[in-house]
Amino acid sequence: MTTAIAPILRVENLSIGIRLPAGEIRAVDDVSFAIQPGEVLGIVGESGCGKSLTALSLLGLLPAGIQILEGAIIFNNERLDRLPEREFNALRGSELSIIFQEPMTSFNPLLRIGNQIVEALLLHGMTDRRLARERAVEAMGQVGLPMPEDLLRAYPHQLSGGMLQRVMIAMAVICQPKLLIADEPTTALDVTTQAQILRLLRHINQTLGTTILFISHDLGVINQLCDQVLVMYAGRLVERGTVGNVFWHPVHEYTKGLIGSIPNRKSKGQPLANIPGKVPTLDAEKVGCAFAPRCPVAQGRCFSETPQQLALSEFHSVDCFLADPESEMEYVRI
């Protein structure tokens, strides 16, 4: 091992979309990032900005017709984007796993919870069903599910959304994956349950050392959980940095808008701030900064040229013409 820790996952110039005879439609465009082992990386952005496609591409589970157009995904020194399906399948559920947004629909309604939890173990080499069951009980204990023995015999419809999401987490971590992808895991849950699930993910990260890629549209949630954050807009990364940098010193107008949209005590009684306009459609012509039409401070060149990544500090960079590279103070990484 070298002194610098090798990232567990490196995504380089990743573009995802549909290839048509007339050309490409890109839903994710030139995205690059890396996650260090043990880190929690957040991706934040509005619905339809390409977060979930990015997550699914890491598992090789892009919907039919949508493909990786360009770029590389390197996990543990392996090119996932070129991995044969059989070898990829061996990684899914064992080294790489995912928690989905909708716990209510993400379980097979006809199979008992227990069978669905042990499935990953049995698929990845465990042959002793009794041992698998013991591991399942153990994993359910880890995610704070009461009476795991009874739950193993239950069917998904008998459990609440919060419980199902815990089961999903137990299912995802049972093979002790190196990377856990959480795709909006709390969006379908109420606020109290959301906080419990976030605490649980934090706990898993700290006790098991699982690296987590956390996807959310809620920067407030990202702030509670993540070390690093990527801000995504219309398929491109527009700002990246430590949560401290991005959350407390946002530079991109989109990030500022997202932070402004988080309700807080000071803004009590006032209408909730929002970002006017909506995410451009995928087939919209891409000239200039994608956010320019919604940007309150956009200037002429924002509409004609695409901004490039500008480093503000070692831990913070932004894709914006209007950012002042000198403005950034040195922040201590939290």
Next chain:
Amino acid sequence: MSFIVKRLLISLVTLILVSLLVFAAFAILPGDPARVILGQDANEAQVAALRAQLGLDQPLPAQYLQWLTGFLSGDAGTSIKYKLPINLMVASYIPVTATLAAMAIILMLLIALPTALLAARFPDSWIDRLISTLATVFISIPGFFLGVLLIWVFGLGLHLFVAGKYISYETSIAGFIVYLFWPALAIAVPCAGMACKYLRDSLMQQLTSDYIRTARSKGNTPGRVLRVHALKNAIIPAMTILGMIIGDIFAGSIIIEAVFSVPGIGRLLVSSISYRDFPMVQTLVMYIAVVIVLANTLVDVGIKVIDPRVRLQ
């Protein structure tokens, strides 16, 4: 539990309606059975005597009640043609038709399940298109034509079986089964075409579900996802059609028995109709109706048993 009770009550009402229809059909049919039986040469007194013997001189509601109570108490009367107790005759013909239908159902599943899984595994591929085309072709072919085709190609052409050489189950069980294979195939293939199409579409529908994505993310291969996760879910909507197909199988066996000269309920029914053996026909139609209604009830109850979301209510 209350579901099963409710479902059984509905079945009972259905059967009563069927019995009324069966009875009414013979009551409004032109021609006097007594006259047909005795022939044109019989005099009025002879016909009147036979009418009285058959109970045809009584009012229709009384005739209906008499027939229904007879059917329910296990005494369906005497066959006009064979002069034998109907129940005794039915009992000797039923094993043949029941075996034929059971074999047809098994063959149908053996054909429909793998082809539907294969088509859903490679959607829009050449194999999917081939299966879909073949299914449409076989749905369109009438069963009796397929039967004739089987006799011609495999019986007369390839000499794989001797057409019309029936082997009784009392003589040889194995010979009986082998003999019934070809007629069962003729019944099964059109039904399999329909079942395959339904199951394939149902599987495709399931494959878009969230839980399939979860299953894939755990390391299930596409084939295993299909067999273990999608199939059970896809069978629930497909089972409703299975109930109807079972009806088709019984209807098909009536014609196919005639084509292959299998001595079953179907052939008995056809010969009884032409002889105007109306007590026999009424009883046979009722038996077939009971089987079909029962099959559909079982399918409906089966769906509830498979699906835990409904089972526990």
